[in-house]
Each structure stands twice: as C-alpha cells, then as structure tokens.
Amino acid sequence: MDVHPPFATAPADSPTLASLPVEPLLTAEFDSDPGAVYARLRHTYGPVAPVGFMGVPVWLALGYREVLEVLRNESQWRRDIRYWRERAQGHLPADWPLLAGYEVRQTMFMDEEEHRAARRTHHSALSPFQATASPEGWELRAAVERYADELVALLAAESGTTGFADLGAQYTRPLLLMVTTRLFGCPVELGDELVMDLWRMLDGGPDAGPATARALATMTRLAAHRRARPGDDLTSYMLLADPDLSDEQLGRELFMNAVYLNDITGNMVLNTLLEVLRGNATVRRSLSAGQLGETVNRAALANPPVANMCFRFAARDVRLGDFWVRAGDIVSPSAAAAHQDLLAIGSSHMIGTTVSTRAHLGWGAGPHQCPSTARELGTLIVTTAVGRVFDHFTKVELTLPHDQLPWRSGPVVRGLRLLPVRYELAATAPSAHRPVPAPAATDTHGCDGHARGLLAALRRLMFGGKREG
Numbered sequence: 113m114d115v116h117p118p119f120a121t122a123p124a125d126s127p128t129l130a131s132l133p134v135e136p137l138l139t140a141e142f143d144s145d146p147g148a149v150y151a152r153l154r155h156t157y158g159p160v161a162p163v164g165f166m167g168v169p170v171w172l173a174l175g176y177r178e179v180l181e182v183l184r185n186e187s188q189w190r191r192d193i194r195y196w197r198e199r200a201q202g203h204l205p206a207d208w209p210l211l212a213g214y215e216v217r218q219t220m221f222m223d224e225e226e227h228r229a230a231r232r233t234h235h236s237a238l239s240p241f242q243a244t245a246s247p248e249g250w251e252l253r254a255a256v257e258r259y260a261d262e263l264v265a266l267l268a269a270e271s272g273t274t275g276f277a278d279l280g281a282q283y284t285r286p287l288l289l290m291v292t293t294r295l296f297g298c299p300v301e302l303g304d305e306l307v308m309d310l311w312r313m314l315d316g317g318p319d320a321g322p323a324t325a326r327a328l329a330t331m332t333r334l335a336a337h338r339r340a341r342p343g344d345d346l347t348s349y350m351l352l353a354d355p356d357l358s359d360e361q362l363g364r365e366l367f368m369n370a371v372y373l374n375d376i377t378g379n380m381v382l383n384t385l386l387e388v389l390r391g392n393a394t395v396r397r398s399l400s401a402g403q404l405g406e407t408v409n410r411a412a413l414a415n416p417p418v419a420n421m422c423f424r425f426a427a428r429d430v431r432l433g434d435f436w437v438r439a440g441d442i443v444s445p446s447a448a449a450a451h452q453d454l455l456a457i458g459s460s461h462m463i464g465t466t467v468s469t470r471a472h473l474g475w476g477a478g479p480h481q482c483p484s485t486a487r488e489l490g491t492l493i494v495t496t497a498v499g500r501v502f503d504h505f506t507k508v509e510l511t512l513p514h515d516q517l518p519w520r521s522g523p524v525v526r527g528l529r530l531l532p533v534r535y536e537l538a539a540t541a542p543s544a545h546r547p548v549p550a551p552a553a554t555d556t557h558g559c560d561g562h563a564r565g566l567l568a569a570l571r572r573l574m575f576g577g578k579r580e581g
C-alpha cells in the first residue's frame with residue numbers, strides 16, 4: 113500500500129515560468145535601491161516573482177515564509193544543478209555568465225548524504241580556527257588584530273593621522289586577503305587579482321568564465337602544494353579530515369571557501385561599517401553598548417551581503433506564492449527581500465534594543481546554511497575588523513551621501529565598490545612612524561613570511577598608483 117500522499121501536479125492552465133513576461137532584475141535602479149525593486153515586484157506578483165537574471169527567467173522568492181520554505185525543504189528544493197530542466201535540455205545561452213560558477217561542483221551544489229559528508233569535512237577542518245581555547249584559534253585571532261593594526265599604521269604612514277581613505281581598498285580588502293593567505297596557507301602570489309576574479313564570477317561579468325577558471329586553478333595548485341608540504345592551515349586540515357580528496361576536489365572546496373572568507377566576509381565588514389556610519393540607530397546603539405556580535409546581526413538584517421542566495425531547483429511541481437513552480441524550475445531565495453518582512457514587523461518586535469535579530473537570513477537557513485564553525489570564524493573576523501576601526505579612529509565620516517555610494521552590480525552579492533571616508537586617528541592608534549614590514553625574504557611558504565610579503569605587495573598596490581577599476 114502506498115502510504116505517501118500523492119504529489120500535486122501543476123494545473124495545465126497555470127502559467128509556466130517561460131510563458132510569463134519577466135522584467136530584468138539587474139538595472140540601474142536595482143544597483144542603487146534594490147529594496148524598491150523588491151517592493152514593486154511583491155506588489156505586482158506577491159511573495160514570488162518571475163524575473164530575468166541576465167536573460168534567463170528565474171523565480172525570485174521574496175516573502176520570508178517562502179524563502180524559509182525553499183531553504184529548509186531539501187527534498188523539494190535541490191541544489192544539484194542537474195535538476196535544472198533548462199540546462200538539461202540545452203536551452204541556456206552558451207555564454208550565460210552565471211553558469212561558470214555553478215558548474216564548479218562543490219559542497220554548495222550537492223544534496224543529501226554526499227552533501228552531509230562534505231559539510232563534515234569543512235566543519236572538522238574549520239573547528240580549530242574558531243575555538244578560543246585552541247592554539248590555531250588564538251593565533252588566528254591575534255593575527256587578525258595584528259593585520260588590522262598594520263593596515264591602520266600603513267594608512268597613517270601614507271596619509272597622515274587625519275585625511276581621506278577608502279576603507280574598502282585600503283583596509284577591508286587587504287585585511288581579508290591577509291587572513292585568507294594565512295588561513296589557507298597560501299603562497300604570497302595570491303593577491304587582489306583573486307578578489308577581482310571572485311567578483312567577476314559572482315557578478316556575472318562578461319569574463320566570468322575565464323575568471324572562474326583562473327581562481328579555480330590557483331586553488332588547485334594550492335591544494336597540491338599543501339598536500340606536499342602540510343602545515344597548520346585550513347587546506348592541510350581539510351586533507352586530514354578527508355584524505356581521499358583529490359587536488360581538484362579540494363581546489364573546488366577552497367575556491368568556494370575563498371568566496372565566503374574573502375568576498376562575503378569582506379562585504380559583511382563593509383556593510384556593518386556603512387550601517388554605523390550612515391547612522392542606522394539600532395546598529396549604532398548595539399555598537400555603543402559594546403555588543404559587536406549584535407551590531408553584525410543588525411547590519412546583516414539591514415543589508416545582507418548574500419542578498420540573493422544560490423539557486424535551488426524544484427524536484428516536483430509545487431505551489432509557491434501565487435504561482436505553480438514546475439519540476440526542474442529554478443528559484444533564487446532572496447534574503448534581502450525576505451528581510452523587508454522582518455523589518456516591517458517593526459521596531460517594537462524585531463529591532464528593538466533588547467530583542468535579538470537572529471531571525472535574519474544573512475547566514476542562510478536549513479541544511480545548506482553557513483556551517484556553525486564558519487559563522488563563528490566570520491563573526492570573529494568581522495567584529496575584530498569593525499572593532500579595530502572604532503578603537504583606532506576618533507572620527508570616521510562618509511565623504512559621499514550614503515545613497516550615492518557605488519555598489520557592485522550583480523544578482524548575488526550586495527557589496528560596495530568603495531567606502532570613502534574622512535578620518536581622524538586616535539593618538540593611541542598604531543604609530544604612523546612604525547616601519548612597514550619588509551617584503552618576505554626567501555621562505556615564501558611560511559605564514560608570517562607570506563603575510564609580510566603580502567603586506568608589502570599590498571602597499572605597492574595601494575600606493576603605487578594601481579586602483580580598482
């Protein structure tokens with residue numbers, strides 16, 4: 113006897129995704145004010161809307177309830193891209209710029225037992241680095257503080273104790289590169305180009321394919337390097353946790369970690385700084401109460417860096433919002449849009465001074481949410497990076513009105529290109545006269561040597577005339 117309820121089939125006369133007119137999501141308005149676009153889509157279509165992602169129709173889940181359903185119900189919403197009907201049937205444009213990243217098969221795009229096993233590897237390899245009691249955790253924490261101080265000292269040396277700075281290019285991006293270099297056990301050659309390649313892939317730029325291939329090749333070389341010369345780093349610990357990983361598999365996992373550690377964590381730093389600087393009252397209140405973790409939660413609620421999460425594919429026909437989604441359809445759950453629901457509940461409830469904002473989806477939810485060890489690590493880095501700014505600067509002000517700041521244009525990440533500020537350093541800030549460490553000498557494979565060499569390379573990058581375009 114069949115004890116399972118029969119699954120519903122979409123009524124033949126309900127509109128399919130392909131039959132609906134879709135408006136392109138990525139417009140100038142979306143770059144400057146995504147909230148207005150989400151609100152209009154909801155008004156027109158309800159909690160789920162058909163939109164165009166660079167010419168390909170996608171269901172965008174906007175309502176908090178619908179987004180949670182998509183994130184949590186693993187048997188209905190699959191991550192494996194092979195469930196995507198349009199791709200399986202060869203209907204996608206060959207040069208669709210978002211495809212390159214999705215074709216890199218790693219933890220995020222696996223389902224069920226294969227996925228759970230891969231997550232265990234990440235969890236086990238990351239654990240020592242976020243634990244306060246372990247030497248790796250302690251050293252990493254100290255290193256993040258030291259790198260932040262070095263960058264402030266560098267700023268003071270180059271621009272003085274008062275002046276103008278871009279907290280993206282001169283603080284956050286180099287800081288995250290230094291942390292990644294150390295945590296991954298990277299050779300010094302990793303630099304700003306890696307960051308740019310990750311941007312190109314996530315934002316779906318015209319050269320997303322070659323950028324993905326370059327970043328992947330770098331990570332695969334790193335995997336081979338650490339297999340031959342293991343150290344106290346994440347790459348080596350991943351191999352310890354799963355010795356069967358090939359260099360290519362490990363390279364793909366590192367590549368995905370590099371996205372989160374470098375780009376997403378960096379954007380969480382910038383988005384948190386921005387919420388404080390633009391005067392978000394609840395964010396500022398938690399900061400002045402010394403609750404840095406809560407400051408990050410509040411900033412994630414206001415502006416999650418992973419604005420629209422990775423695609424899911426419907427295993428079966430299912431009703432979502434006011435539409436019937438067909439088996440094999442593609443859905444993007446929008447954390448940023450879902451947060452509008454939370455914010456609409458109002459200050460009395462979610463964003464009051466004492467009530468936590470942990471209902472936010474900045475870390476995702478369900479089986480693919482950011483692993484707890486990674487969340488701890490991300491929080492440690494963000495709180496240290498943000499805390500150091502407010503420890504060392506007596507004054508930091510935006511030099512542009514917040515609604516004129518330049519944002520990256522892309523469907524996934526809500527990230528600033530620049531965070532231009534006018535600053536004044538405290539008398540106790542790292543000294544402007546402290547010598548900048550010399551470039552690494554011969555041992556380019558030791559972590560401290562890497563960090564020093566990288567800092568020197570960054571110094572040339574930042575002040576040698578090269579600027580991010």
Ligand code: HEM
Pocket residue numbers: 219220221231234369372373376377380417418421422423473474475476477479480481482483486487489490491494
């Ligand atoms: C503040 C920083 C971070 C934020 C906001 C963040 C956010 C997220 C989000 C939203 C997801 C789920 C995406 C989805 O379901 O589509 C995710 C997954 C993940 N994150 Fe994080 N993350 C951060 C830091 C990190 C760090 C530092 C690491 C590791 C070094 C990391 C490793 C991962 C991994 C491995 C996954 C995939 C989990 C899976 O698919 O099962 N994250 N993260």
